[in-house]
Amino acid sequence: MSIVKHAVIAAAGLGSRLGQGKPKCLVEIEGVKIIKHILKQLDQVEDVRVIVGFEEKAVIAELKQLGRDVIVVRNPSFRSTTTLHSYTMGCQHLTGDCLFMDGDLLLEPESFTAFLASLEAGVPKLALTKTKTKDAVFAIMEEERIVGFRRQEPTEFEWSNIAWLPVDTFSTIGNTAVYEHLMQFLPIAGHEIISYEIDTSEDMALALSNTDLFGLKKLAG
Amino acid sequence: MVRSSTLATAPQIERRTFGAAAPEKRTAFAFDLDGTITRSELLPMIASELGLEAEMRLLTELTMAGTIPFEDSFRLRFAILRTAGLDRIRSVVAEVEFDPHIEAFIRENRDRCFVVTGNLDAWVQPLQERLGCRFFTSTAMMDDAGNVTGLASVMRKNVAALELKEQFDRLVAIGDGFNDVPMFDVADVGVAFYGIHNAPDALLSVANYVALDGKSLCRLLSTL
DSSP: OOOOOEEEEEEOSOOTTTTOSSOGGGOEETTEEHHHHHHHHTTTOSEEEEEEBTBHHHHHHHHHHHTOOOEEEEOTTTTTOOHHHHHHHHHTTOOSEEEEEESSEEEOHHHHHHHHHHOBTTBOEEEEEEOOOSSSOEEEEETTEEEEEESSSOOSEEEEEEEEEEGGGGOSOOOSOHHHHHGGGOOEEEEEOOEEEOSSHHHHHHHHTTGGGGTOGGGOO | OOOHHHHTTOOOOOOOOOSSOOTTSOEEEEEOIIIIIBSSOHHHHHHHHHTOHHHHHHHHHHHHTTSSOHHHHHHHHHHHHGGGOHHHHHHHHHTOOBOHHHHHHHHHTGGGEEEEEEEEHHHHHHHHHHHOSEEEEEEEEEOTTSOEEEEEEOOOHHHHHHHHHHHSSEEEEEEOSGGGHHHHHHSSEEEEEOSSSOOOHHHHHTOSEEESSHHHHHHHHTTO
């Protein structure tokens, strides 16, 4: 069991780099939409909030069909805002700690569950994953702690775009990249998980060559 | 005259204040009745008693889609349904099922929960008794014998919402229909309810949140 009560999933973006013309959370891998896969990993979290923007009706229809009692938060300004803005909208009015994550992730269930189980109240933690691509946010580590981020010169780990943080981390409106906003809060503890993001078609190909990791078969159909 | 259909294209106004919540602020909740608190639409239920389901369904669909303004539609529906007689209508209305989560939330927060419905005061009186909170409704003209003789006023939800805004610091509106657009326009936070059916696009476009069922709606409301 984990102590996670609130989770905010950012699923408002256009996903233009992947170029499938639909929200990335609706992209199917082995017949399973990514949002279904992510909600499965969060099935013990009471309060899940999904931020929608691009093609919001399609995302809402999918959420309704999945039958999970999530709360949908609208970000009508998704075209001109970053994920940071969605996170601020998603956790507005909440208190305490919240899990923040992107809606385009493929997670290896055991490692993600272990991450959730490791979380403690009031202790920020970011999930890291082995560096896979050149276009990532690389973590500069000192032992178990993240002390910096950079976009150049890959390190051993990249940030998975999953964070356990107090909601007041996102209490002010910002429109930078999330990692840039998080710099001011470093050092933050890191925890390794196995995850794949699908920002580009290269990412997608990489994820597709590792589909056995994500426990998708039992969700298909 | 304010017609809800003219408001549909109004741009969404961001009224949210980001930052730490201010707990000292008094928040009121304005709920639509039909298809939000009730799990069935009341007017079609009454129509079914009279064998006029098809006629009522057509009118309801045209109204939900925004083709007929709510006020005209309500006058038409009133004209059709009033023939049933007040006692018969009330006995049908009294039987309607509430969403249990929403009913519990209203009972626990009676002093700041309000029902804002286009439905008629005389018809929905049994539900006001069941919920025990204040209702804003369309109003009937009654004769001395207690019979409904006509319509005195048709609810415009922005009017009720403005009155609540005078009394409270903040208003959260919850609804599922086209006639909730003017209420969302006035409210600080709008929650489109998809529990029974999807809300029309016009309402979605002015909503801050979408709740997919009564349970998650109340979880959201308890944090607002």
